[in-house]
Amino acid sequence: MRNDQHPRRSGDSATRRPQYSIASDYVAAGVSVIPLRIDGSKAPAVRSWNEYRNRFASDDELRQWFARPTGIGIVCGVQSGGLEVLDFDERPDETFSAWSDKLPGDLFARLIVVETGALGYHVIYRCGVVGGNTKIAMTAAGGVLVESRGEGGYIVGAGSDGAVHASGRPYVQVRGVPLPDVPTITPEQRKALWCAAASLDERPDPMAEYVRQRRSELRPQVESDTSTPWGDFDARADWVDILEPAGWTTNKGIAWTRPGKQFGTSAKIITAKDGTEVLTVFSSTAGVLACEGTGHRTWGKFAAFAELHHGGDRSAAAKAVIALGYGRVTQ
Numbered sequence: 001m002r003n004d005q006h007p008r009r010s011g012d013s014a015t016r017r018p019q020y021s022i023a024s025d026y027v028a029a030g031v032s033v034i035p036l037r038i039d040g041s042k043a044p045a046v047r048s049w050n051e052y053r054n055r056f057a058s059d060d061e062l063r064q065w066f067a068r069p070t071g072i073g074i075v076c077g078v079q080s081g082g083l084e085v086l087d088f089d090e091r092p093d094e095t096f097s098a099w100s101d102k103l104p105g106d107l108f109a110r111l112i113v114v115e116t117g118a119l120g121y122h123v124i125y126r127c128g129v130v131g132g133n134t135k136i137a138m139t140a141a142g143g144v145l146v147e148s149r150g151e152g153g154y155i156v157g158a159g160s161d162g163a164v165h166a167s168g169r170p171y172v173q174v175r176g177v178p179l180p181d182v183p184t185i186t187p188e189q190r191k192a193l194w195c196a197a198a199s200l201d202e203r204p205d206p207m208a209e210y211v212r213q214r215r216s217e218l219r220p221q222v223e224s225d226t227s228t229p230w231g232d233f234d235a236r237a238d239w240v241d242i243l244e245p246a247g248w249t250t251n252k253g254i255a256w257t258r259p260g261k262q263f264g265t266s267a268k269i270i271t272a273k274d275g276t277e278v279l280t281v282f283s284s285t286a287g288v289l290a291c292e293g294t295g296h297r298t299w300g301k302f303a304a305f306a307e308l309h310h311g312g313d314r315s316a317a318a319k320a321v322i323a324l325g326y327g328r329v330t331q
Contacts, residue, residue, distance in 0.1 A: 036156060038071055070164075085150075095137075103196055107189050146197040230321065234302050240253065248267075254268060277301070
């Protein structure tokens, strides 16, 4: 954990400046702003805020909106120069620490962090690539750990009246270059931020669960052949455990795509006459499992395992499956 991960607010001096002055500085820096209600709802205080996704407020509008205490809404997206925000709201200290630990130090040092009225965090940056509003990481129970605010979204800006949030606490910048300046990062750096956030997702993988369920439904109920380790392996092993480590990919566990290819069906799992699952390969560029010409080639689980993971050495493959617990155990 970095020592400077949670630099808490040292004061709320930003809120003592006239809000018109703060809002004007945002606009001068290329950040579109809107007024927000100070009833704890954080809702826009204009009939429609969408037009400010395409234009900056005029000076007359700013003077009218911010002549009295109100919230300053920062419009995210293209109009604000590709401004995007990562919002840490649930278990914020724990989540923010885990996320920042995954980032290169030089990238983390460039980011603007604002502590929110809920004592969460907004991480603010600009990028040539900007998305919409996305839930990036969630708890198993459906709570939101990290979400983004981009095109079509807005956030409460530092300098807002504290009453904009139900807690009464203001939004205060706690690290980074002083707002309204917002650093620009590269698409590769943005990807690093998002990948670090996505790695914190606590939900079970719905596709993995679907594949497991579907394989269970489709797998024939055949009696396991425990007379040999390879026979037992053919009956009980899982194709996912054989193919995925070798770089094959699948959508639903039946159709498979060879390594080095993003789309298309290179092979399919089918049920043989004896009730076992075999892999039928249609691709002539599928490495050691490839078929010849325009035909197809069929593989049992043990044969494919030996080719993919033991260079075709079936003796070595047999020792490996025995070590994995396949075959009859003799006293």
